[in-house]
Amino acid sequence: MLRMLKALLLTISAIPATAQQLPEPVGHALLHVIAHEAGHAVLREFDLPVLGPEEDIAEDFATVFVYLTLPDQAEAIVEARAAQHRADGATPGPFSAYRADAQLAGRMICLLYGFDPDRFNALADRHDMDSDARDTCADLAPEVLRSWRRTLAPLWIDPEARVTEVGFRVDPALQVQAEGNRELINTALGVLARIDWHSRVTLNFAQCDGTAGWRRNGRVIYVCSSYIDRMIGQLDR
Numbered sequence: 001m002l003r004m005l006k007a008l009l010l011t012i013s014a015i016p017a018t019a020q021q022l023p024e025p026v027g028h029a030l031l032h033v034i035a036h037e038a039g040h041a042v043l044r045e046f047d048l049p050v051l052g053p054e055e056d057i058a059e060d061f062a063t064v065f066v067y068l069t070l071p072d073q074a075e076a077i078v079e080a081r082a083a084q085h086r087a088d089g090a091t092p093g094p095f096s097a098y099r100a101d102a103q104l105a106g107r108m109i110c111l112l113y114g115f116d117p118d119r120f121n122a123l124a125d126r127h128d129m130d131s132d133a134r135d136t137c138a139d140l141a142p143e144v145l146r147s148w149r150r151t152l153a154p155l156w157i158d159p160e161a162r163v164t165e166v167g168f169r170v171d172p173a174l175q176v177q178a179e180g181n182r183e184l185i186n187t188a189l190g191v192l193a194r195i196d197w198h199s200r201v202t203l204n205f206a207q208c209d210g211t212a213g214w215r216r217n218g219r220v221i222y223v224c225s226s227y228i229d230r231m232i233g234q235l236d237r
């Protein structure tokens with residue numbers, strides 16, 4: 001019993017106090033990350049054609065998906081994730097699957113602005129978009145939105161259906177953190193549950209040293225603890 005209590009205390013003391021309730025921008029950035037991994041899952045699970053760089057497709061999907069499923073939070077989500085990309089600031093080489101972080105940040109702001117230029121005018125102001133950029137984004141974003149709207153049309157779940165195909169798993173060491181972030185987790189699960197998956201998809205908060213990903217084997221969207229800690233350092237100002 002004493003040993004169990006000691007182990008529990010050790011686990012709790014190993015968790016940074018700030019991590020028990022994640023700062024709002026971190027929660028927002030995480031929702032975009034989870035939506036990005038859901039993009040990989042949608043491509044793979046429904047055998048959609050990958051007619052371009054998959055990372056770009058998943059990243060655009062994330063922005064479209066949060067806009068469609070969390071319209072009131074979409075602006076805060078995109079700005080938090082853009083800030084986190086800029087803080088990462090990576091400039092991958094010519095053969096990387098990933099674009100430069102500054103481009104990823106710009107692309108999601110461009111898309112969201114272009115989905116509804118009147119509504120997101122202040123967003124464009126805050127990110128110094130000039131009139132050429134605004135024209136470009138207002139032109140290209142509706143095409144992306146329309147393409148996903150058509151692609152997703154048969155994949156939304158019937159609102160009357162009982163969702164059984166989305167689950168959550170947390171590694172034991174992160175249990176306390178998960179408890180403190182119930183609302184965020186429920187929001188993420190609610191977003192994932194909008195798709196009519198044909199097999200169970202599990203969101204996993206994992207004790208690992210990495211970022212996030214979609215694991216086809218077991219159909220798991222995992223988010224690593226080290227990624228969340230990195231975001232806290234980048235966004236909790």
Ligand SMILES: [Zn+2]
Pocket residue numbers: 036037040055058
């Ligand atoms: Zn990806």
